[in-house]
Amino acid sequence: MRVEWDGRALELVKPMLVSKLLEHFSLSNETHLVIVNGRLVTEDQKIGKDDEVKFVRVVSGG
Amino acid sequence: MKCRVCGQPANINLKAYNTALCAEDFISFLENRVLHTIKKYHLIEDGDIPVVAVSGGKDSLSLWHIMNKLGYGADGIYIHLGIGEYSDISLTKIQHMADTLKRKVYIFNVHDLFRKGIDELARAMRRPPCSACGMVKRYIMNRVCIDKGYTVLVTGHNIDDEASALFGNLLYWKREYLWKKNMVLHGIEGHLSKKVKPLFLCSEREMAAYAILCNIDYIYEECPFSVDAKSLVYKGMLNKLEELSPGTKIRFLKGYVKMVKEEVEERDYCAICGYPSYGGKCNFCRLLERFKIQGNIYFEEHGACNLDSPQRMVT
Numbered sequence: 556m557r558v559e560w561d562g563r564a565l566e567l568v569k570p571m572l573v574s575k576l577l578e579h580f581s582l583s584n585e586t587h588l589v590i591v592n593g594r595l596v597t598e599d600q601k602i603g604k605d606d607e608v609k610f611v612r613v614v615s616g617g
Numbered sequence: 618m619k620c621r622v623c624g625q626p627a628n629i630n631l632k633a634y635n636t637a638l639c640a641e642d643f644i645s646f647l648e649n650r651v652l653h654t655i656k657k658y659h660l661i662e663d664g665d666i667p668v669v670a671v672s673g674g675k676d677s678l679s680l681w682h683i684m685n686k687l688g689y690g691a692d693g694i695y696i697h698l699g700i701g702e703y704s705d706i707s708l709t710k711i712q713h714m715a716d717t718l719k720r721k722v723y724i725f726n727v728h729d730l731f732r733k734g735i736d737e738l739a740r741a742m743r744r745p746p747c748s749a750c751g752m753v754k755r756y757i758m759n760r761v762c763i764d765k766g767y768t769v770l771v772t773g774h775n776i777d778d779e780a781s782a783l784f785g786n787l788l789y790w791k792r793e794y795l796w797k798k799n800m801v802l803h804g805i806e807g808h809l810s811k812k813v814k815p816l817f818l819c820s821e822r823e824m825a826a827y828a829i830l831c832n833i834d835y836i837y838e839e840c841p842f843s844v845d846a847k848s849l850v851y852k853g854m855l856n857k858l859e860e861l862s863p864g865t866k867i868r869f870l871k872g873y874v875k876m877v878k879e880e881v882e883e884r885d886y887c888a889i890c891g892y893p894s895y896g897g898k899c900n901f902c903r904l905l906e907r908f909k910i911q912g913n914i915y916f917e918e919h920g921a922c923n924l925d926s927p928q929r930m931v932t
């Protein structure tokens with residue numbers, strides 16, 4: 556799978572659950588949304604090896 | 618996970634509400650919460666003419682979109698701070714939203730008036746950029762309301778902004794600021810407009826999800842000056858508590874709203890412009906005087922020439 560996060564792009568081979576992927580990057584469900592193939596998904600969604608994943612940061616500085 | 622309303626695959630899990638929802642049902646759920654907040658806490662009432670402070674970020678653009686969708690026809694105000702590309706991109710996104718909503722947006726350009734961007738202005742004032750920015754924004758937003766006849770200034774502060782600020786004020790017992798975190802701050806006829814925060818009970822996560830699901834094109838980048846290290850730490854801590862015990866942030870703010878009382882401050886009014894001030898002149902008029910700037914404050918207006926706005930609300 557291809558993971559895009561704050562302008563960086565990474566490749567991961569192993570399919571996994573969204574919750575595991577967040578853990579892998581030490582991200583919290585409260586602070587990041589996960590978009591898979593253009594669709595907002597919940598943590599129990601499985602991500603396959605050909606999927607495109609994007610993290611959206613939700614916390615702003617002000 | 619399945620949507621609790623329709624059984625379709627869910628797009629978002631809302632632990633604080635012990636529910637998961639699909640895109641469509643989440644959109645109505647969030648809009649209903651905003652509507653409920655506006656009505657229950659009397660944010661906007663019959664006869665009010667609202668205007669939304671827009672920054673180009675997810676919260677204010679979504680709020681502007683929601684208000685107009687809910688029937689609270691509102692124009693916008695944008696303060697162009699002259700922070701390079703960041704301000705220009707924000708403006709483009711705001712103009713695009715104004716065109717979509719067929720509403721007007723007032724644009725105040727800091728550089729046009731002061732011949733300086735906000736960073737240079739802050740240096741000249743010997744203040745941090747965020748403090749100078751806050752002072753200019755508060756003044757100009759109020760000025761638009763008073764000059765153009767809007768009765769209520771609507772801002773996009775969300776539960777995370779408010780809970781973290783309240784937490785900071787409690788931690789250091791800044792008693793004089795405590796009541797100012799409320800979702801309604803009443804105005805003073807002819808001097809100060811009423812201010813309200815309809816997203817007071819909506820989280821940043823929900824607002825980002827709403828913007829994504831409604832295809833609202835917002836500026837993702839942060840203002841290069843706005844990253845307040847302390848407020849980010851507070852937000853992080855509150856989010857940790859939220860993870861351990863979903864609903865904590867809502868309970869914290871709802872409890873606060875129940876117990877807090879608006880206080881009346883002893884104030885003078887600026888002899889030049891009428892803005893509340895301590896001493897004879899307000900900070901903004903002092904600033905103009907210092908840079909020898911004379912004449913009227915000018916707002917550019919974009920969009921909605923076909924409407925007779927401002928419009929008085931009938932709710």
Ligand SMILES: [Zn+2]
Nearest residue numbers: 620623639642
């Ligand atoms: Zn549904």
Ligand SMILES: [Zn+2]
Nearest residue numbers: 887890899902
């Ligand atoms: Zn003044």
